[in-house]
Amino acid sequence: MKRKICVVITARPSYARVRTALEAVRDHPDLELQLVVAASALLDRYGNAVNVIEQEGFKIDRQVYMILEGENLVTSAKSTGLGLAELATVFDDLKPDVVVTIADRFETMATAVAASYMNIPLAHIQGGEITGSIDEKVRHAITKLADIHLVASEKASDRVVRMGEDPERVFVTGCPSIDLARMARDAEPRDLDATLAHYGGVGSDVDLSNGYIVVLQHPVTTEYEQALEHVTHTLAAVRDGGFPTLWFWPNVDAGSDGTSKGIRIYRENYPMSRVHFYKNMKPLDFLSVLINSKGIVGNSSVAIRECAYLGVPAVNIGSRQQGRDRGRNVIDVSYDEADIRAAIDRCWDSEERASDTVYGDGEAGRNIADVLSAADLSIEKMLKY
Numbered sequence: 001m002k003r004k005i006c007v008v009i010t011a012r013p014s015y016a017r018v019r020t021a022l023e024a025v026r027d028h029p030d031l032e033l034q035l036v037v038a039a040s041a042l043l044d045r046y047g048n049a050v051n052v053i054e055q056e057g058f059k060i061d062r063q064v065y066m067i068l069e070g071e072n073l074v075t076s077a078k079s080t081g082l083g084l085a086e087l088a089t090v091f092d093d094l095k096p097d098v099v100v101t102i103a104d105r106f107e108t109m110a111t112a113v114a115a116s117y118m119n120i121p122l123a124h125i126q127g128g129e130i131t132g133s134i135d136e137k138v139r140h141a142i143t144k145l146a147d148i149h150l151v152a153s154e155k156a157s158d159r160v161v162r163m164g165e166d167p168e169r170v171f172v173t174g175c176p177s178i179d180l181a182r183m184a185r186d187a188e189p190r191d192l193d194a195t196l197a198h199y200g201g202v203g204s205d206v207d208l209s210n211g212y213i214v215v216l217q218h219p220v221t222t223e224y225e226q227a228l229e230h231v232t233h234t235l236a237a238v239r240d241g242g243f244p245t246l247w248f249w250p251n252v253d254a255g256s257d258g259t260s261k262g263i264r265i266y267r268e269n270y271p272m273s274r275v276h277f278y279k280n281m282k283p284l285d286f287l288s289v290l291i292n293s294k295g296i297v298g299n300s301s302v303a304i305r306e307c308a309y310l311g312v313p314a315v316n317i318g319s320r321q322q323g324r325d326r327g328r329n330v331i332d333v334s335y336d337e338a339d340i341r342a343a344i345d346r347c348w349d350s351e352e353r354a355s356d357t358v359y360g361d362g363e364a365g366r367n368i369a370d371v372l373s374a375a376d377l378s379i380e381k382m383l384k385y
Contacts, residue, residue, distance in 0.1 A: 002029075002030055002031055002032040003030060003031050003032065003097045003098060003372065003373060003377075004031075004032045004034055004094070004095070004096045004097045004098070005025050005031050005032065005033055005034065005096065005097070005098050005100060005372050006034040006035075006036060006061075006091065006094055006096035006098065006099045006100065007021070007022060007025070007033065007034070007035055007036070007100040007102075008036045008038060008087065008099065008100070008101055008102075008108075008111045009035070009036070009037050009038070009041050009049070009053070009102070010038045010039035010040065010041055010083075010102075010105055010107035010108060010111070011039060011040045011041050011046070011049070011105055011107065011251055011252065012040065012041060012046060012047050012049040012251065012280055013103075013251065013300075013301070013302070014041070014102045014103065014105065014108075015041065015049050015052065015053055015283070016177055016180060016283040016286075016302075017102055017103060017125070017126070017175065017176055017177045018100075018102050018125060018176050019056070019176065019179075019180060019283060019365075020176045020179035020180060020183075020364065020365025020366075021100075021125070021176045021364065021365040021368040021369065022035065022058060022365075023365060024365040024366045024368065024369035025368075025369045025372065026058070027369075028369045028370075028372075028373055030373040031369060031372060031373055033058075033059075034061045034094050034096055035053075035058055035059065035060050035061050036060075036061060036062045036063075036064060036087070036090055036094075037049070037050045037053060037060050037062075037063050037064070038063070038064035038065075038066055038083060038086075038087070038107065039064070039066050039067050039079070039083065039107040039252070040067055040107075040251065040252035041053075042063055042064075042065060043067060043252070044279075045249075045279070046249070046251060046252050046279070046280070047249065047279040047280020047281075048279075048280065049280060050063065052280070052282050052283075055282070056282065061094060062090045062093070062094065064083065064086045064087060064090060065086075066079050066082045066083035066086055066107065066110070067079050067252060068082065070257070071219075071252060071253070071254060071255065071256040071257040071258075072224065072254050072255070072257070073221070073224065073254045075254070076106050076221070076253070076254045077106075079106070079107065080106050080107065080109050080110045081110075082110075083107055083110030083111070083114075084110040084113055084114050087110055087111055087114040087115075088114045088117075088118065091114055091115060091118055091120060092118070096120060097120075097121070097377060098120070098121050098122075098123055098148070098372060098377065099111065099114075099115035099120050099121070099122050099123070100122075100123045100124075100125065100372075101115075101122065101123070101124055101125070101142060101146075102124075102125045102126060103125065103126045103135075103139065104126070104129075104131070104135040104136075104138045104139035104142070105135070105138070105253075106134065106138060106221075106253070108138065108142060109138050109141065109142065112124070112141075112142045112145045112146065113145065115145075116145045116379075119379055120379075121147045121148065121377040121378070121379055122142075122145055122146045122147050122148070123146065123147070123148040123149075123150055123371075123372060123375075124142050124143060124145075124146035124148070124149055124150065125150045125173075125175075125176070125368070126139075126150075126151065126152055126156075126175065127139060127140075127142065127143040127146065127149050127150075127151055127156065127160050128143065128149070128151045128153075128155070128156030128157060128158075128159040128160040128163075128170075129151075129152070129156050129159075129324060129325070130159070130322075130323035130324055130325070131301075131320065131321055131322060131323060131324045132220065132222070132319040132320055132321065132322035132323065133220050133221045133222045133223075133319070133320055134221040134222060135221075140163065143160055143163055143165065144163070144164075146165075147169065147377070147378065147379055147381070148169055148171070148371065148372070148375050149165060149169060149170040149171065150171055150173045150368050150371060151170060151171070151172055151173065152172075152173070152174055152175035152178075152359045152360055152364070153172065153174075153175075153325065153358060153359060153360070154172055155325055156172075156325075157170050157172050164383060164384035165384075166381075166384075169375070169376075171367070171371045171375075173360070173364045173367035173368050173371060174359065174360020174361060174362070174363060174364035174367060175305060175359040175360050175364055176364040176365050176368065177302070177305055177306050177359070178305065178306065178309050178357075178359050178360040178361070178362050178364060179360075179362045179363065179364050179365050180283050180284060180287060180306070181287055181305075181306040181309045181310050181362070182309070182361075182362030183284060183362075184284050184287035184288055184291060184310075185291065185309075185310060187284070187288070190285070190288045192208065192288075192289070192292055193208075195281075195285050195288065195289065196246070196276075196289075198285075199278055199279075199280075199281055199285075200278075201276050201277055201278040201279075202276070202277050203247075203267075203272060203275055203276040203277045204272065204273045204274065204275065204276060205276070206244045206245070206246070206274055206275065206276045207244060207274075208244055208246075210244070211244065211293075211294045211348065212243070212244040212245060212246060212293055212294060213238070213243050213244070213245050213246075213293055213294050213295055213296070213297055213344060213347070213348070214245075214246050214247075214248070214289060214290055214293045214295070214296045214297070215234065215238060215245055215246070215247040215248065215296070215297045215298050216247075216248045216250075216296065216297075216298040216299075216300040216302065216303075217230070217231055217234055217250060217259065217297070217298035217299055217300070217317065218250045218251050218253055218256070218259065218298070218299055218300060218320065219250060219253050219254065219255025219256050219258060219259045220255065220299070220318060220319060220320045221253050221254045221255065222319075223255070223318075223319070224253070224254040224255030224258065225255070225258070226255075226258075227255035227256070227257075227258030227259045227262065228258040228259065228261055228262035228265075229262075229335070230259075230262075230317075230318060230335050231258075231259045231262040231263060231266075232262050232266060233317075233335045233336060233337045233340060234297065234298065234317060234340055235262070235263065235266040235270075235272075236266075236337045237337045237338075237340035237341040237344065238275065238297070238344070239266075239270060239272060239274075239275070240337070240341065241341045241344055241345070242274060243274065243294075243344060243348070244274045244275075245274060245275040245276070246275075246276055246278065246289060246293075247263075247275055247276070247277045247278070248277075248278050248279070248280075248281075248286075249277065249278070249279045249280075263277070287306060287310070290302070290306070290307060290310065290312050291310055291312065293312065294313065294347055294348045295312060295313035295314060295315060295344070295347030295348070295350075296312060296313075296314050296315070297314075297315040297317070297340070297343075297344060297347075298315075298316075298317060299316060299317050299318055299320035299321055301321060301324070303315075303316055303321075303329075303330065304316065304321050304324050304325075304326050304327075304330060305358075305359050307327075307329055308326060308327030308328075308329050308330070308355075308356045308358050308359065309327075309355055309356065309357060309358075309359065309360075309362075310353075310355065311329055311352075311353030311354050311355040311356075312329060312353070313329050313331070313346075313347035313350055313352075314329050314330045314331065314347075315331050315333060315340060315343040315344055315347060316330050316331065316332050316333070317333055317334070317335060317340060318334065318335055325358050325359075326358065327354070327355075327356030327358050328354040328356060329354060329356070331343045331346060331347070
């Protein structure tokens with residue numbers, strides 16, 4: 001009998017991080033994929049990732065609406081509680097042999113707690129990493145709830161073991177998002193104009209023929225009240241520098257409303273004639289846009305993970321990725337307009353594309369499926385020091 005592997009996707013970046021693992025599980029002779037799409041992955045204002053998932057050929061078994069309006073700390077906590085209740089019902093219905101949760105978003109806590117209290121073995125992708133904000137607490141809490149650890153690097157593996165986890169349950173698989181980066185790097189060149197036209201977006205028509213940057217800046221949950229101020233510094237640096245820019249909307253974290261409001265206010269008060277805004281793209285399309293850019297600006301983990309492998313220069317702003325293992329492509333700056341602009345200038349003028357395999361070599365999806373097919377599914381754990 002096939003093992004039923006239930007993967008819960010709660011946000012746009014979570015899908016990109018696990019897509020190749022979904023394919024590998026679906027195609028594995030000993031596994032059956034159960035796919036649950038939840039939270040902001042279902043919402044239009046955050047890019048309707050569910051549509052992309054369906055367009056790319058995946059059958060969705062359940063959809064879970066769990067996000068409360070507000071994008072603040074209270075709604076994040078309440079959304080987690082709502083997700084816990086709803087996902088418990090889903091797991092009771094689907095009866096999976098393993099539940100898979102991804103990374104460190106607040107919604108993943110609901111997945112982990114529901115599976116653990118229902119005695120369903122929990123597999124966690126991307127544990128053992130270090131970052132700033134609430135993500136750090138969530139990630140390590142899920143590590144203690146998880147029964148199978150699918151980590152991206154040897155350093156992450158070492159951290160998980162030092163947290164008291166059984167080394168025989170920690171597997172260095174690499175990060176599935178690097179699989180996509182490898183596919184994008186090796187693919188035939190895409191027609192950039194056609195790709196961008198497909199997604200529409202809003203804002204000025206931007207001449208990209210002489211280069212462009214990509215901006216993706218999220219709120220920092222531990223600094224969410226400053227989200228509007230933070231994004232305004234980036235907006236000013238991009239506008240005053242005159243950089244042709246493709247700007248992508250933030251995710252659903254606490255402070256997202258402040259980031260979005262900051263963008264709207266700035267657009268109303270200052271002409272942004274060289275900036276075009278997008279909600280979402282299919283992962284491979286987005287990576288293709290990155291590969292052809294002068295660099296990425298903001299605080300997204302894609303700048304640290306996929307762009308390290310691709311060698312795409314990255315201006316990392318603020319504390320959101322503090323402590324995360326990184327490659328040579330990253331320039332760290334504070335929330336300062338002059339510093340941000342100077343770092344963008346460095347990326348713009350740089351011809352260097354130094355690739356680093358910090359998060360794997362592009363075979364993670366297959367590795368994860370193989371582990372899930374063979375790993376011991378015991379839920380017994382003992383606290384170790």
